Amino acid sequence: MKQEKTILQEVLDRGFSRRDFLKMCTALAATLGLDYSQTNKVVNAMETKKRVPVIWLQMQDCTGCSESFIRSSQPKTESVLLEMISLEYSEVLSAPSGHYAEKSIKDVMEKYKGEYIVVVEGSIPSNDIYLMIAGKSARKELEHVCENAAAVLAYGSCSSWGGVAAAKPNPTGAVPVTDIIKNKPVIVVPGCPPIAEVMTGVIAHYVTFGVLPELDHLGRPKAFYRHRIHDKCNRRAYFDAGLFVENFDDEGSKQGYCLYKVGCKGPTTYNSCAEMRWNGGVSYPIQSGNPCIGCSEKDFWDNGPFFTRVAKIPGTQTTINPDVVGAAVVGATIAGVAAHGALTALDKKKKESKDK
């Protein structure tokens, strides 16, 4: 079986030299956020570890995460797909279909009990009628496939938080993977879609070390979600200087000023866009002149509008402009206080005349 080979053997079989292999390992270590001195750990793992079987499930999704995944440049998608993991089932990338595809899930679950990884793309509807896969409800399919899994990777904002399907009014009752899978480690990799290198990086980390990466308080890998966009933003100097784009057609926009006033969600968004950027490090939305829409944050569809600074009323999916509403409420209070003062004066006068 192919899976029995080590990753090094896979690479050599494909006609690469050992030198190429070491280069790949060094680049991979850098992507994982490891120190240069840790490279030999990666090399060692790649020389001894076998490929990890992966089942990739798609729930209520748009396949955007798959599309992003196949555009990874470091590690290259093909090296992840062909050398590090063994993608046994994917509705987009698998060759088999129908009963053959279903059979490959069954085979993996039996043969690699407790070893395989389940990748989930898309949210799961609470109401079963909204999504059936091969005659089974999405929820049952997910529970079934995850039974023997080593770990679950929630790729994208839908499987991480509910995403677009869970946006107000959430007609399907969409929930994230973490609401359903409670007894397995779930790594949350949010983004709409997540950065390709982040997706492959998380898999590479698991393959390399055999353990899950360090996670933050929301279950996201710290290596990629420890900073806000705002803290690493290439336009941050303009923020601190107080220089802001007011309109998309003004001089500030041409100068590359901070996009804070046109609704940039960078200050509340945890992701690696500002460091790793997109499409192999070419650019990312803010660099290209568009405010961050906060796509890797929970309920980001409801945190809009995208191009206005707003505040959310906690516990609801309603956003308001806090300053306008706040000033209005204070204004109403002043009016109320003035009215109360007038009534008090009348009351006082009435009593004084009564006493006379």
Next chain:
Amino acid sequence: MSIPTIPNSNKPNVHHEHIHSKIDLSHRPEASYETVSDSMIKIYVWELPVRIFHWVNALAILLLMVTGIYIGNPFVSASVQEDAYYSMLMGWVRYIHFFSAFVFIANLIFRWYWVFKGNKYATSNPLKRGFWSETFETVKFYALMKNKKPHYVGHNPLAQLAYWIFIGLGSIVLIITGLFLYVEPQPESLFGSAFIWTSLLFGGDSFTVRSLHHLVAWGIMVFIVIHVYLSFREDWLEKNGTMSSIVTGFKTESKHVIEDQHDEEK
């Protein structure tokens, strides 16, 4: 429209003598006083630490609100297009905001100490007998309805409740959310790890925490409007020097308030 009447409430300093507050704080130190006439006394209600807290708090809130509104929506910026390194406007405004915030926090911690150390007007206990029924009487008093509200030398129970909600709970929510926002860039530092988990109290996402910070800040503004109005109103109706008392510490009250004290001691 008929205005309900309050018996005797127009006669300064001789009213309400039959109604005594049932809220018993006699275990706390009484305020000192001096007699100024046969019927009047000068009573030292707000001790110096309370007054210092009040004005430091007021100044900190003013600075925090002005800078906070700018940070939320930068309403001024350079009119001439320039490079980023000539100015540090947002940087300085944020610096003032953070500096005021730490003054605000230290000041509040100090006030909490004084809750336990100060005289009986520096504290409040909503669990005491009579607190809630007298709060209801105070609501009726402010609604200009017939009521049995006693005269209070310190804060009435409704005012105490407002302090619990806005200055107590509101400040704590502002401090927790504010410290979270402050440490967000360094979640793994010592200071950061002490506060970064607090977002979980509010659902976990940064945007909700930030929103709460904005909304509660405006809640404090509403409190200030009502607080200032009712203080002036009290001064105007009672003629007891409420407004100057927050500078001098003294209120001029009828001797009856001291008789109350002796009653309690008996």
